[in-house]
Amino acid sequence: MRSPAGVAAELCSTALAGDRRSLAKLLTAVENRTPVAEAALRTLYPLAGRAHLLGITGPPGAGKSTLVAALVGELRSAGRTVAVVAVDPSSPITGGAILGDRVRMQAYAGDRDVFIRSMAARGHAGGLASTTGAACAVLDAVGFEIVMIETVGTGQSEVEVAAAADTTVVLEAPEMGDEVQAIKAGLLEVADLVVVNKGDRPGAQRAASQLRAMLGGGRGGLHGPPVMITTAATGAGVPELLVAIDRRRAEGALRDDGAARLARAEAEVRGALADRIGRRLDEAGSATAREAAVRDVAAHRIDPYTAADELLAGLVGVEAGSRR
């Protein structure tokens, strides 16, 4: 049995040399949050930070996967390398999942400069899996120029992708709602670009004008984020969208998007911290205390905040003890 550090070192060196199977194995380790993944990320994270991380989000059926496939085609015809992380929901009942985004992305078998990976959200609620950011860092580190993150089909408040991506594209379909929908807080607020897809359907122009009218004046400036129309299934509007995405990237580089990077780093650190705490609670020793606390809360003997404080105090004690 080799050490996790040894396995990680070997996978990293072959993946960095271009081996796609090793890359796939690293992504599995990251998804499963194994010791191999932690060792690999120590090597790979400093190499990441060069790719353009592009988030694609929007409601189920708006055409995210089809648009991602169309963008991949456009990028490949320009000779640019691209990876896709496509997230689909996990069953809250069984933990199983149908990962169906590849159905629309099949034209690139044999092209080693395209790498598509499906991820189940595994109970994480923000529109991504808790490990999506780390998976993107791995794909970034091995040299993909663009890493697209396709979220689960979102409702109004799954905005996590905006922290994970440099540029966030929010997809809408025609006839999805009126002007009041467009001014509700949430998803549309985090859009760098808004795209009305299925542009060949009636109502697409009208939806785009309504969005343009209602999104201006906020943090996107007087005119709001650009609102574009695409028909991903035919490719119409996709070259123009890619131009807008690239322009956004260039502008970001000019205006020092340090704040966005800090926000992402903060989200990553907080995520890792929450993960560490969660794992400690599951470990033998803490599990008994946790179960007791949960029973006390269920019986209304203590409140959840007191229970959390007590468990946290117990964890810090364990940690301090282990350090001595």
Place this chain on the structure above:
Amino acid sequence: MTDRPIKVLIAKPGLDGHDRGAKVLARGLRDEGFEVVYTGLRQTPEMVATAALQEDVDIVGLSILSGAHMTLVPRICQLLKAEGLADVLVTVGGIIPDDDVPALQAAGVSAVFGPGTTIAEVAGYLRANARPRE
């Protein structure tokens, strides 16, 4: 972690006209707690191998109704081996004559599931035979 979900690719290589059976199986395995990558109709052997590689699946389940299994299945097994995926469990479902089963097994197929197999039987077999996970 040993309790992570088993990841399975359900693929329909060749020119079958419908994928109802494959979708029912995909849904059934979801309900059994598997993570199921579903790729849709009319896959080439190269597409299946690429998907298996990139997704790092534990199992490739091929659904074929067209009668082309003796051409497609050995080709897919060969590509998987060439990609270094010899440890991935390959199973076939659909309309496969009994006489063809030994040849498919010789090509690298672990099990062939015919009409009437229950989801529970398939899930049980996959759990018992998927490669040991790291």
